[in-house]
Amino acid sequence: MSSEKPLTQDFAPRHIGPSPQERQAMLEAVGVPTLEALIEETLPASIRQSEPLSIGPGLSEAEVLEHLRALAAENQVYTSLIGQGYYGTFLPPVIQRNILENPAWYTAYTPYQPEISQGRLEALLNFQTMVADLTGLPVANASLLDEATAAAEGMAVAQRGCKAPRTRFFADRHLHPQTLAVLQTRAEPLGWEVVVGDPEASLEVEGLFGAIFQYPDTLGQIRDLRGPIQRVKAAGGLVVVAADLLALTLLTPPGELGADIAVGSTQRFGVPMGYGGPHAGYIAVREELKRALPGRLVGVSLDARGNRAYRLALQTREQHIRREKATSNICTAQVLPAVIASMYAVYHGPQGLRAIAWEIHRKTSVLAQGLARLGYAPLNPHFFDTLTVPTGSKTEAILAAARARHINLRKVDEGHIGIALDETTTPQVVEAVWAAFGGAMAFAEFTPQAHLPTALRRTSSYLTHPVFNRYHTETELLRYLRRLADRDLALDRAMIPLGSCTMKLNPTAAMLPITWPEFAQLHPFAPLEQAQGYQKLFVQLSRYLAEITGYDAVSLQPNSGAQGEYAGLLAIRAYHRARGEAQRNVCLIPSSAHGTNPASAQMAGMEVVVVACDARGYVDLADLEAKARQYADRLAAVMVTYPSTHGVFEEEIGTLCEIVHRYGGQVYLDGANLNAQVGLAKPGQYGADVSHLNLHKTFAIPHGGGGPGMGPIGVKKHLAPFLPGHPFLDGGTAPVGPVSAAPFGSASILPISYAYIRLLGSEGLRQASQVAILNANYIACRLEPHFPVLYKNARGRVAHECIIDLRPFKAIGITAEDVAKRLIDFGFHAPTMSFPVPGTLMIEPTESESKAELDRFIAAMIAIREEIAQIERGQLKAEESPLHHAPHTVLDLADENWPRKYTRAQGCFPAGQSPLDKYWSPVNRVDNVYGDRHLVCTCPPLEEYAQAAD
Template sequence: MTAHRKPAAEPAATFVRRHIGPSPRDVAAMLETVGATSLGALMAETLPSSIRQKAPLDLGSPLSETESLSHMRELASQNQVFTSLIGQGYAGTILPAVIQRNILENPAWYTAYTPYQPEISQGRLEALFNFQTMICDLTGLDVANASLLDEATAAAEAMALAERSAQTKTKAFFVDSEVHPQTLAVLRTRAEPLGWTLITGDLTTDLADAEVFGALLQYPGTTGAVRDLRPAIAALRARGALAIVAADLLALTLLASPGELGADIAIGSAQRFGVPMGYGGPHAAYMAVRDALKRGLPGRIVGLSVDSRGQPAYRLALQTREQHIRREKATSNICTAQVLLAVIASMYAVYHGPEGLTDIARVVHRRAAVLAAGLRKLGFKPQSEAFFDTVTVDTVDRQSEIVARALAEKINLRIGQRTLGIALDETTTPDVVEAVWRAFGGELAYADIEAGARDALPAELKRNSAFLTHPVFHAHRSETELLRYMRKLSDRDLALDRAMIPLGSCTMKLNATSEMIPLTWPEFGSLHPFAPREQAKGYHALFARLEKCMCDITGYDAISLQPNSGAQGEYAGLLAIRGYHAARGEPHRKVCLIPSSAHGTNPASASMAGMEVVVVACDIRGDVDVDDLRAKAEKHSKNLAAIMITYPSTHGVFEEHISEICDIVHGHGGQVYLDGANLNAQVGLSRPGDYGADVSHLNLHKTFCIPHGGGGPGMGPIGVRAHLAPFLPGHPVTDDADPRPVGPVSAAPFGSASILTISYIYILMMGGEGLTRATEIAILNANYIAARLDPHFPVLYRNAKGRVAHECIVDPRPLKTSSGVTVDDIAKRLIDYGFHAPTMSFPVPGTLMIEPTESESKAELDRFCEAMIAIRREISEIESGRWKVEASPLRHAPHTVHDIADDAWARAYSRAEGCFPAGTSRTDKYWCPVGRVDNVYGDRNLVCSCPPIEDYAQAAE
């Protein structure tokens, strides 16, 4: 590497200025519009004085972008990238450069939001549809979802699905002794609050007499063994139980699929399809089920429907947001997915096709077979003669010397009680195999051993069925074609790189390029999550400083970085509360008070934690009804576990009585869980730990700049007061000698560790003063939008001084009476103006919740407000009788190129009015690829994986 002259340092404040949208001149103009004399005065009118932070947030001097990247290089150099042959569900992989550059590093993909607005999400929906097709084909099952958080949590979701669906009513679940240990640990965490018993053991001896509602079987096993699971599966199904198979996707190119073996459910990880290990994540897990179970499938499902012209169009199908409706009766608290990683994995399959994937698998297996042959020659007999990529051997009394030699070769092996496991992958070369032999004490030549090595896949389990037969997996073999395919898909979407995404409660802010750069460095991307800690010193230095910053920001005493989504953070926080009560001899405390305005994941998480949800009313202003809270806290005093409250409220207001709410709950022995979804309105101004909260999850993909990635990845670390710190989630790898009272909620000890680099750099470059300024501008931007829109779309909730927090809810419901226009019509018409819609009908049905964030400039805020005002004028024309709502541009929105090219245009308005509404640029027009998608058709005609090409034509008839 050539030396570079160190550039002159940039002024540190320049990053803060680039992150924050409005200029000082804009801020002055906006303050005049909202009627505030200064930012300080506006904050005083927005936040209760009783919760204001006393001292400025001090996180040290902020770094410039150049300085921060230099610092990250120093941290990266402290990580040692060994060849990790540990396996256990994680593998080295090769991410094709064309996918890395054009998906992982492309803001058109990583800044997109969850595809709840399907018309502007057709690209990522198609990529997810490809992912589902890939999973269905490889697993041999009927329906797959669009990804889950990681393999262990997917296993827990599958266990819950089995419990709901099994014919037997027993509350016991069997776990194969060959299941990965981190998966078993997460299953134990999930089962214990629900009163389910886990039985672990051998399939052939311990399963025979077990009365269970389901079983999880690993294929191949964690030690590498490939076993015929058909007898165990048949026995389970004969007893009314469900069979779940955790399967390695690459192995399934050579092995009979779980569906062919008789499985009901298949789960696993798509990590080895091109996604770096990243010290634990993020990775896309998968779940596939037989058709009869599809309506119980957790998470998101992409389905094929039709648009207003009868043309094929994708959308999220079935119970995609069912936790918002069913709340504590929801089947899962899953509110996100791993979309960006699922897209990468699907593109990996598109890139390689079935032949390429099979070739990779054959090479990996062949090298494992040669490895085993060499180990036999050296006197080490594999535990199983049938394996795919992993060989486990008994090391007798020589383990320590073998491990020492392996480390000298910069190789990590999986260390068991008296065994060593060696898991190969697509990055394994003959040189690596020879180095492993040297660690075992032998100087062998790969070519010599290969000549006599035999394959190790059982003939009766070899795959004979075809997979990835759809043309999409065959049409993009050249890099040129794949590049164009990915570009075509991204052009169909509207992401933050095109326009403001004003979604309330979702905080779609700038994800600066500098924050994203270290993510793909091998020193962060190539580490196995179970590598020796001394090889990850840079990571752990980052974790320690990030945790300290988070504590300083929130007022909490300890942080767990493990939860890999906001919902997982909620769950982990409630488990900490549950563990605390149990340790005090009060396990009966199970009542969780939740305001009626709460995000649907709150009651779903409480139910998963074994708690009983009691709903607290909200008053006419949207605040928690303190009298109702007091009455219900008194009623359930002996059994009160917690309250879950979002602050500022889901209605976008800082409630005046937050400290009183905390005092009431504490007075009855409960704990305060404060949902951190709206922390972007608090950083530098108030700290939950100071005004009475005991635990919060922190949505790093909201407040701290991890991109939403089209619907994931996310991270939801939790902060706790000191008394809850002992009950933060543990992990069998990191605390094996001293197990924690609460088990893990995620597969890896530090969750999706690699994306923590993003939030870490953001905090370093902003500093305490910059983060505080960002919060102030976020609140200013929201109040500016509220002031501009209120005459046209009344703002529903404000505090006593007329202020909103970082978001506001506008109320178009009266317009439905006066004109027939629905909130859907407004949302779809905004697409014609080049905007993603605000959050629709949450938390109040029929309304729009708008959150501008601090990153949006005054010019973009004005463009959005002018679009909303123009839409109100269009509604006025319906009210005045110019046209009926059915004939209006709003009901026909969004308009596409098909509309402007329509030779039979016969609408009541002109093409120009429909396709180029007032104030939009014809030059920079965003054209969504499909018209309004028919949701009802999609659910009545459920198609969730690529059908034969002729079926597309039939769908359009």
């Protein structure tokens, strides 16, 4: 009997869209006999790897899940009362099932096309409203990466907002340690001095551009910050407050204390600790600072019928427009965790959140009373949920006694222990803590008392909007979530052919482990021996990524692609400084680069010098060498995307690397397009020194509507000592500090990429890259008779994406935006619009789309070309065309007055679209200009909806 695995259990055919027979038909259309022949015509021979990957054979879904179960079993789920910004929380099952585990939410893309993103945009507007209300500041964004990086962004906003050219920033010595470490990492390359001290005892305000205080602080103390805040502001600085949102249901919010900026985490709003993430960080600011706000900002506009519609606002301040002058380098944020946190607030409402907070506080009060009876009176008389207890020489014995009861406490220092309670804490846990301190008492013996300072008790209202006061039953919330999901177009409905963003299948089997308690409920600062399953997964995943890329070492810490870029550049910077060449600060960046590249270089303290591209879209090597020679003594790095941003494998990538190395620089190769290389070429072998790897692109972590992402970096051996450190692991001794709050970034989503690699195995990974290239070339060949394909290599091939040129149609009044919006009527998300070339569409089909779906997209594009031809022939003017009025909605179908020169059927059901399968855009085309001029960044009152309808 054969021991081979049945074909039905092989994962590769489940993941890769076209069947072998369909691939052959596609190869015939492309004009090559075999897949290998296509790859030979696409990749330069000089970079193709000769040996297969050593990942091993692909496993079935059942085998991978069994393997991950075994790894998970090596993690020990203790009750962690460590605090430090991470807390146990209850994820309501209705939210877990209908958001976290629902592909309608987790396969959505960043809402750049607002008409088909109204559901997630409303959810994010709820998030912004929640943050603004709780912090008492009027403008909040749609999430940041975590609390520590949010604090770093807050520091940067303060520096930009300060009217004087200052470089000193004060940091509260009782910030969470990881936050302080990330602040110091961010400040050093920019030449900013972080002064650490006590806000009351050692705050010297002269010369500060800003200050940050923790509220409540990391030891649990609740301090009245009004005095320090006023002093900093009176001296011309701006104030950031890092605040616990749940505590703010009971405490005076930062805005009312006088803060300019508030930052923090929304993790305890239903998002599991996940050994560090992903969690949605938040930032809120005063009105005057809104244009300095980093990340995404959801606002309100009108559609073509005058109905209210949501959109991303003020996008001109973002990295993809402003580049090295951008507010920040953030591209991916934490949309999915932000949606979960917002719905936690919607489900519980203001009264429910307040009740949760009071219950935690009451239990903490009882804990404090019992500790005092045992002779361990807490240091802090005022607290919300965290106590710091003097333990002297008994510290280690008490920590060990707690661990024996499966409880983790925080070792603050040799003589103090921290204890932080949360909504999952039971009376039995409190009694077990007392037992660890040597006492046997019953919870019921004590009467809870309030320990909040009278002067800091909250009196202002919050979450008054109806959305936070209606959906408190599971039935109502279930239906609300379904209504929002139905307004969106995500990967569960249709192909999302976004160039450079790789919207591929997120395997269900790979998604399952993220909610297992053994992965979801670990605290990031729990003892390492309790996370052996995670540690083994990290080691093996790092080995796989190193094998795939040809690098020698990998850091899993960066929790977004942009953070990976930043970490890679910090490694290069530290390498040069260690060699006594600190003057090397010039970063060469091609004009076609992703917007995050120049923004990241600026954050790393580098000077950006732009390198030209030639008519083929390749990096102009003559210009590169001239500039490398010009800046030879200062050259730090080049940042290059490969395959190029124009969707082509440049023939001379090896020469490019050699030029930069010759003049003393390092090669940073952006890993955004690694989807075309896995199993075919290794950046570390053809000359690159460092790359970030977008796990949410190539390695199947879902985009989640704009996050979570992960951007680990791979480096050659000489850069390995300069990978980001973390005080939890190295005590702060690493040459480069942390770039993320948690030591291993968003650890709980790493099992997704690990599973993806194990499911496909060596051959499956290679085959996926080959088919990604086939699918792109198939689309390019099929569309070229109708649209110019802008860039191809010398043999007429594109990589895994192609750019079609719509600029010739501008003369007749048709733009790339018109084509993008018309695709919605066909049930497709638009390709990437006007990047890297204005007036074009960049199409990436990925390997997981079937031939049938590719053909459906091709047919839609050909039908749109015929509509353009009608304008060219003079049958319609551009403003009379369906393209101009797209997308069409049910209101168009029901319009009793139809003045247009095409039929309703042509508008709403183009090219015979089936009414049964029709996706209806919930709004007509959104007015972007109106939205930026009339920014509303919190839930509008109901009267405004009524006014908009009048």
